[in-house]
Amino acid sequence: MAEKGIKVVATNRAARHDFFIDDVLEAGIVLTGTEVKSLRQGRAVIGDGYIYIDGGEAWAENIHIPEYSQGTWTNHAPRRKRKLLLHGHEIDDLLQRTREKGYTIVPLRLYFLDGRAKLEIGVARGKKQHDKRQALREKQDRREAERSLGVQRNINR
Numbered sequence: 001m002a003e004k005g006i007k008v009v010a011t012n013r014a015a016r017h018d019f020f021i022d023d024v025l026e027a028g029i030v031l032t033g034t035e036v037k038s039l040r041q042g043r044a045v046i047g048d049g050y051i052y053i054d055g056g057e058a059w060a061e062n063i064h065i066p067e068y069s070q071g072t073w074t075n076h077a078p079r080r081k082r083k084l085l086l087h088g089h090e091i092d093d094l095l096q097r098t099r100e101k102g103y104t105i106v107p108l109r110l111y112f113l114d115g116r117a118k119l120e121i122g123v124a125r126g127k128k129q130h131d132k133r134q135a136l137r138e139k140q141d142r143r144e145a146e147r148s149l150g151v152q153r154n155i156n157r
Contacts, residue, residue, distance in 0.1 A: 003115040010044040010110040017132065019106060019124035023097070028085030029060065029110075029119045034068040034075050039117060041069075044110050051084065051105035051121050053095045058084035060107060060119060084119060097123045 015021070031039070038044070049063040060082045067075045086094075097103050102125050109120040127135075 003112060005114070007112040008109060009039050009042055009112065010046045012046045012049070012106065012108050014047055015106045015108055015122065015124065017127075017135070019104075019122070019126055020131075021106075021108070021122040021124050022103075023123040024108065025086070025090060025094075025121050025123075026113075027058065027090075027119050027121055029117050030083040030085065031065075031117055032074075035065050036117060037070075038065050038068045039110070039112070046107045046110050046119075049107045051094075051107060053091060053098065053105075056088075056091060058086050058091055058094065058105075060084055063107060063110070084121070094123065102126060 043066050045064040049060055051058060051060050053059075062079055063082065064079055094105055098105060104124055104126070106122055106124050107119055108122045111118055111120070
């Protein structure tokens with residue numbers, strides 16, 4: 001019986017730190033058999049990856065899926081480019097958005113949804129250094145507020 005639900009294989013946490021994510025899409029990804037087996041073992045790195053549109057097709061480049069340990073001569077190249085499965089209007093939308101100054105497409109998450117490999121991609125704008133510092137400051141303030149509330153809750157008990 002096929003798997004049910006979502007099983008996350010890899011996330012790109014740096015993408016949300018380095019970019020403002022404006023739009024998120026789910027894309028299928030064309031994989032070979034040994035790539036799927038390697039992903040099912042939970043092995044992948046998408047931090048260095050990027051997405052581009054070429055000839056009306058979306059491609060994922062620089063996503064590292066290591067070779068399958070029990071694979072033989074049928075093993076795959078770890079950093080090969082992989083085709084993404086999107087509707088034509090989604091590809092046209094992405095192409096139009098990336099032509100605007102400062103926009104790019106980044107992979108956010110690689111996961112299995114009901115047994116099928118999916119790649120969550122985001123249309124993103126780059127953050128400036130001061131934006132990153134501001135986001136870190138807000139995160140620290142939120143943590144401190146939660147900590148102080150947690151301490152007060154424990155005192156009241």
